[in-house]
Amino acid sequence: MRPDVKDEVRRLFRGLGYGTFLSEEEKRELRINFNHRYYGDDIYLLKPGFSIFSNFISWLKPKAMHAYHPKYDHQLGIGIFSGEELGRVNRDMKLIELVDIMPTILDVLGLEIPATCEGKSLLRR
Structure with a gap:
């Protein structure tokens, strides 16, 4: 324009x-x-x-x-997670960032989280 x-x-x-x-x-x-x-x-x-x-x-x-x-x-949105692996989600958090969803899914699937990814997995280590 x-x-x-x-x-x-x-x-x-x-x-x-x-x-x-x-x-x-x-x-x-x-x-x-x-x-x-x-x-x-x-x-x-x-x-x-x-x-x-x-x-x-x-x-x-x-x-x-x-x-x-x-x-x-x-x-604000809500996240509803299900599955054995998601039992490791850090439940102490009040709010999560949208950018953390993709790395969490990759973590659950056992896939590598790209270095370019801005978010972080919500799973406890």
Whole structure:
């Protein structure tokens, strides 16, 4: 997107008050600062309770939209684990990071956790 067009779109959306554009710093913190355009040119985070319609996916009004930002306490997820190996999950933890799920699954499967993986296994050693 041309910078002048991006600036104009941002200006129009800012005046609506329905959400905010993620800053480059927020994108880095959330691990969504991609150097490609597969997911669009910008990210606009809607405030809870708002949705965008028409959305070019369906003519039906959406009942919800996919969104997540850790600054909203009510957007916490839960993990439900089952299996003998998962008995070693550290139950003392209050909250876990989403990036820890993949290394935990790899650990359960007995597979090597890549050095590039940001998270850590939740299994006790």
